[in-house]
Amino acid sequence: MAYLTDRKRAVGRGASKTGTGHFWAMKKSSVALLLLIPFFVFTFGSALGGTYEEILAYYSRPWPALIAALTILVGFHHFNMGVQVLIEDYVHGLASKIAILLMTCLSYGAAAVGIFAIAKLAL
Amino acid sequence: MADVNRGNRPLSPHLQVYRPQLTSITSILTRITGNALLVAALMTVWWFLAAATSEEYFQFANGFVTSWFGDLVMFLSVWALWYHTLAGIRHLIWDNAMMLEIDRAEMLGWLVVIGSGLLTIFTVIVV
Numbered sequence: 001m002a003y004l005t006d007r008k009r010a011v012g013r014g015a016s017k018t019g020t021g022h023f024w025a026m027k028k029s030s031v032a033l034l035l036l037i038p039f040f041v042f043t044f045g046s047a048l049g050g051t052y053e054e055i056l057a058y059y060s061r062p063w064p065a066l067i068a069a070l071t072i073l074v075g076f077h078h079f080n081m082g083v084q085v086l087i088e089d090y091v092h093g094l095a096s097k098i099a100i101l102l103m104t105c106l107s108y109g110a111a112a113v114g115i116f117a118i119a120k121l122a123l
Numbered sequence: 124m125a126d127v128n129r130g131n132r133p134l135s136p137h138l139q140v141y142r143p144q145l146t147s148i149t150s151i152l153t154r155i156t157g158n159a160l161l162v163a164a165l166m167t168v169w170w171f172l173a174a175a176t177s178e179e180y181f182q183f184a185n186g187f188v189t190s191w192f193g194d195l196v197m198f199l200s201v202w203a204l205w206y207h208t209l210a211g212i213r214h215l216i217w218d219n220a221m222m223l224e225i226d227r228a229e230m231l232g233w234l235v236v237i238g239s240g241l242l243t244i245f246t247v248i249v250v
Contacts, residue, residue: 027218030211037208041201044167045250048197049189052178059174068171075164082157114168117175 022081029078033071040071056121065122072114080107145232146225153210156203163200166193201246206239 002009043064047055059065080103087099141147166188173184187193213231216222222231 027215030215034208034211037204041204041246042250045246048170048250052174052181052185055174055181055185059171072164072168079157079161079164082154083161086154086158110165110168114171117168117171120175121171 022085026078026081029074029081032074033078036067036071036074039067043067059118059121060123062122065118069115069118072118073111076107076111076114080104083107145229149210149232149235153207153214156207156210160200160203160207163196163203166196198243198247202239202243205242205246206235209235209238209242 047058047064050058059068083103084100087096087103091099170184170188173180188197213222213235216231217228222228
């Protein structure tokens with residue numbers, strides 16, 4: 001039973017109560033990706049198609065490795081926040097919570113695997 | 124009692140009552156491209172993991188990523204990536220309450236559509 005009146009619930013917080021933090025985090029990561037994505041496309045793109053030895057040599061250089069690791073980290077963070085909004089728009093109730101949990105595990109799991117692999121290649 | 128119908132309110136009609144417009148289609152495509160990029164992102168992570176594991180595993184993953192199917196996914200993803208990037212810039216502009224007039228918003232829409240096509244062609248040629 002909710003004892004708060006409608007007015008008390010709404011005053012000072014807006015209808016959704018939260019959201020500006022999410023918006024600002026999305027904006028920060030989008031500006032970061034604006035810088036990272038062009039570098040990543042042209043470093044990864046030029047490496048792709050090379051032989052095993054060429055790939056090992058290319059990704060033991062600091063610049064391509066750092067660009068790839070940062071792009072994967074910020075990209076999956078950005079993806080996770082974006083897919084959360086997608087889920088919240090189309091899935092409701094418990095299914096929504098489960099879907100957000102699963103996509104969060106996938107996002108940060110994939111980011112961790114990617115960064116681990118790049119670190120192993122680079123070192 | 125306050126608000127007995129929480130969570131089960133009727134929804135107002137939305138998509139089905141509007142005629143498709145450039146601004147709505149480009150907005151929907153922003154969401155589709157952003158989320159579809161998961162496929163290419165997971166393929167890329169898998170490719171890095173394979174390269175870090177062994178030569179045999181790299182040959183397997185690299186063979187898939189550079190096959191005709193992998194190439195098709197990567198080509199479409201390059202377009203999706205540039206489209207989503209340009210559409211993101213459009214949102215960063217709109218966030219400052221700029222270019223929101225209908226004619227200027229539509230001009231931005233065309234810039235996103237045409238620009239993503241040109242950037243994709245440029246990427247394919249350079250890479």
